[in-house]
Amino acid sequence: MEDSDLHRSDGSILQVGDRVECDSHRACIRFIGEVPPTKGLWLGVEWDDPTRGKHNGSHEGVVYFHTSHPTSGSFVRPKKVKGGVTIVHALQERYGLKKDEYAGIQKEELFVLDQNFKKTNVEMVGAKKVNLQQSQFNKLKKVSVYDMKVYAGGPEGELGHLCPSITDLDLTANLISSWERVAKMTKQLPYLRDLTVSENRLVLPNEPTALCTSFSKLKNATMNQMNLSWKEILRCCSMFVLLEELHVSYNNLVQLSDSTHILKHLKNLDLMTNKIADWEEVLKLGNLPMLETLVISENQIRSIHFPDCSPTEKTSYFKKLKILIIKSNFITEWSSINELNKLLHLEELEVADNPILRTFTYDTVRQLFVAKIGSLKLISRTPISFEERKGAEIDYLKRFGTEWKLAGGNSDKLKNNPNNEFITNHPRYQIIADKWGAPEDSELNEKSSALKDNLLNVKIFSPKHPDKGTLDKKLPATMSIQKLKTLIQRLYKMNTEPRLSYSSHKKINGPEIELDNEMRQLGFYSLEPGDTILVAW
Numbered sequence: 439m440e441d442s443d444l445h446r447s448d449g450s451i452l453q454v455g456d457r458v459e460c461d462s463h464r465a466c467i468r469f470i471g472e473v474p475p476t477k478g479l480w481l482g483v484e485w486d487d488p489t490r491g492k493h494n495g496s497h498e499g500v501v502y503f504h505t506s507h508p509t510s511g512s513f514v515r516p517k518k519v520k521g522g523v524t525i526v527h528a529l530q531e532r533y534g535l536k537k538d539e540y541a542g543i544q545k546e547e548l549f550v551l552d553q554n555f556k557k558t559n560v561e562m563v564g565a566k567k568v569n570l571q572q573s574q575f576n577k578l579k580k581v582s583v584y585d586m587k588v589y590a591g592g593p594e595g596e597l598g599h600l601c602p603s604i605t606d607l608d609l610t611a612n613l614i615s616s617w618e619r620v621a622k623m624t625k626q627l628p629y630l631r632d633l634t635v636s637e638n639r640l641v642l643p644n645e646p647t648a649l650c651t652s653f654s655k656l657k658n659a660t661m662n663q664m665n666l667s668w669k670e671i672l673r674c675c676s677m678f679v680l681l682e683e684l685h686v687s688y689n690n691l692v693q694l695s696d697s698t699h700i701l702k703h704l705k706n707l708d709l710m711t712n713k714i715a716d717w718e719e720v721l722k723l724g725n726l727p728m729l730e731t732l733v734i735s736e737n738q739i740r741s742i743h744f745p746d747c748s749p750t751e752k753t754s755y756f757k758k759l760k761i762l763i764i765k766s767n768f769i770t771e772w773s774s775i776n777e778l779n780k781l782l783h784l785e786e787l788e789v790a791d792n793p794i795l796r797t798f799t800y801d802t803v804r805q806l807f808v809a810k811i812g813s814l815k816l817i818s819r820t821p822i823s824f825e826e827r828k829g830a831e832i833d834y835l836k837r838f839g840t841e842w843k844l845a846g847g848n849s850d851k852l853k854n855n856p857n858n859e860f861i862t863n864h865p866r867y868q869i870i871a872d873k874w875g876a877p878e879d880s881e882l883n884e885k886s887s888a889l890k891d892n893l894l895n896v897k898i899f900s901p902k903h904p905d906k907g908t909l910d911k912k913l914p915a916t917m918s919i920q921k922l923k924t925l926i927q928r929l930y931k932m933n934t935e936p937r938l939s940y941s942s943h944k945k946i947n948g949p950e951i952e953l954d955n956e957m958r959q960l961g962f963y964s965l966e967p968g969d970t971i972l973v974a975w
Contacts, residue, residue: 443479443517444479446521446589447527448524448592450590452516452519452521453470454467454468455467457613458483458519458522459520460483460519463490464485464639465484465512465519467482468483468495469502470482473497480513481515481516482495482511482512483511483512484503484507484510484511485510490510491509491511492511493509494511497513520587522588522589523588524588524589526600529575529597532582532583532586533578533581575600577603578601580604580605581601581604582608583608583612584608587612588609589612589615590622591619591622595626598628602626602629604630605630606631606632607624609634610634610635611638612638617641617642617646618649621652624652630655631658633653633660636661639664640664646676646677649677653677653678654680658681658682659684659685660685661689662687662688663687665690668691668693668695671684671686671689672697680703682705683706684704684707686708687711691713692712692713692714693719695722696723696725697722698725701726704729705731706730707726707729709732709733710736711737713737714738715739716739720739725755727757727758728758729759730759730760732763734762734763736765738768739768739769740769740770742764742774743773744780747780752781758782759781759782759783760786761786761787762778764792765788765789765792770792770957772806775794775807776864776865776866778811779866784813785815786816786817786819787811787817787818788819797918797957798916804817808826808831812866834866835870836877839876839877841860841864842860842871845857846860847871849875849876893913894965895912896910896913896968896969897909897968897969897970897971898926899973901972901974902975917959919953919954919955919958920957922960923935923938926938926971930973936973937974938972939951939952939971939972940963940972941969942969951963
């Protein structure tokens with residue numbers, strides 16, 4: 439096997455550090471040379487997918503290269519790998535004229551690209567015009583070479599000469615090995631504003647700021663699924679001095695850090711589908727001076743809090759945030775929704791697929807969101823009309839009016855003094871009462887009667903604590919199983935979370951029904967007056 443096996447189709451030679459593809463799997467070359475007792479050249483590669491390899495770069499006691507995972511290394515022959523093509527070659531392949539210039543062209547061979555860079559077949563009529571338009575490289579603005587095995591830019595200056603008008607470049611899932619190679623391409627594109635390098639493994643430059651001139655007008659960067667830490671992401675972003683929008687999904691991020699010095703112009707940040715669990719990490723971004731949109735969907739966040747102010751004050755965090763998208767997390771408590779009212783300018787909120795949405799009916803949950811967050815204009819992309827807000831806030835006054843009065847609330851301002859617990863649980867109540875007027879006693883009595891009709895007379899019994907006997911309780915059918923567990927922990931003075939089930943009074947020795955979903959209400963399980971809730975630990 440000869441050195442010629444290391445040549446790419448453009449004549450360049452594969453080197454250690456280059457990216458290659460083998461059997462549709464990508465890897466990085468870590469070693470080139472012989473591996474005795476076999477003859478000929480071998481490439482020692484580290485696979486992106488560590489389960490594809492067999493070792494860590496060692497063979498028969500000899501260390502040929504090192505890997506970051508004990509099974510991500512392999513040896514392969516050079517002729518089995520693809521070293522890639524230049525971006526110029528890829529552009530000509532995707533957007534260029536057909537070689538035969540329409541002689542014998544079949545209908546299915548002709549296509550145009552839609553805005554998502556997908557091929558769409560066209561009719562023969564006007565096909566020549568379409569293909570000629572695509573071949574006019576100097577007019578191309580949005581360009582994608584997605585998964586075309588691009589490894590570099592090609593001859594010096596050729597990309598800029600061929601496509602000088604590019605504003606949007608998608609390099610997703612290619613064989614580019616370093617940011618230096620990306621910079622050599624982008625330096626030739628003076629109008630580039632949007633860059634996507636997702637699903638690449640790019641070696642970080644030693645001095646990122648030295649490459650700033652190659653990204654002088656870049657406003658939008660997408661770096662999804664690149665196995666980057668937040669520290670590494672910031673190093674990349676230090677090259678983008680005008681960056682306003684950043685997408686870094688699928689990077690397994692857990693920790694963040696104060697990024698004001700790097701992301702001072704950032705308006706939109708997408709952290710979707712990572713592993714952020716602690717809201718304290720999100721707060722580290724709270725001083726970004728220009729941030730208007732924050733996407734943290736599909737993470738592991740359980741609660742939201744702004745510790746710098748009281749329940750009725752506005753936070754100093756996220757001073758310009760208007761849109762928060764926090765779908766598919768683990769938010770369960772209404773206290774987190776109260777906290778969102780502390781944001782100065784929050785206008786739009788998306789919270790789908792959080793457990794809190796299952797505490798009441800959809801309409802009730804939406805009403806509570808509207809009432810609790812005064813600045814909202816849209817929830818889940820649905821506008822909040824004046825009439826909806828008015829109805830939600832007046833219903834909120836009635837729903838919690840009795841609780842307000844019992845806590846010290848009074849329509850007479852001189853006597854109005856609700857306790858701290860009520861204010862913490864309902865920080866907007868007084869604002870709403872001042873806006874629409876406190877609810878009349880007749881309205882509260884009506885509400886109270888409705889609640890009384892909704893109470894369940896049940897028995898609570900624990901076989902492990904027979905000394906407690908059977909407890910008789912009146913519980914609202916709308917009580918969640920989670921809140922019931924908290925109540926039972928207090929009754930039995932236990933810190934351990936109980937397991938709950940119930941038996942029907944109509945079926946002696948009948949089956950026990952598990953109360954297995956904390957977000958469900960008692961009414962969901964068809965409990966009836968006289969049924970017994972059984973407690974186990």
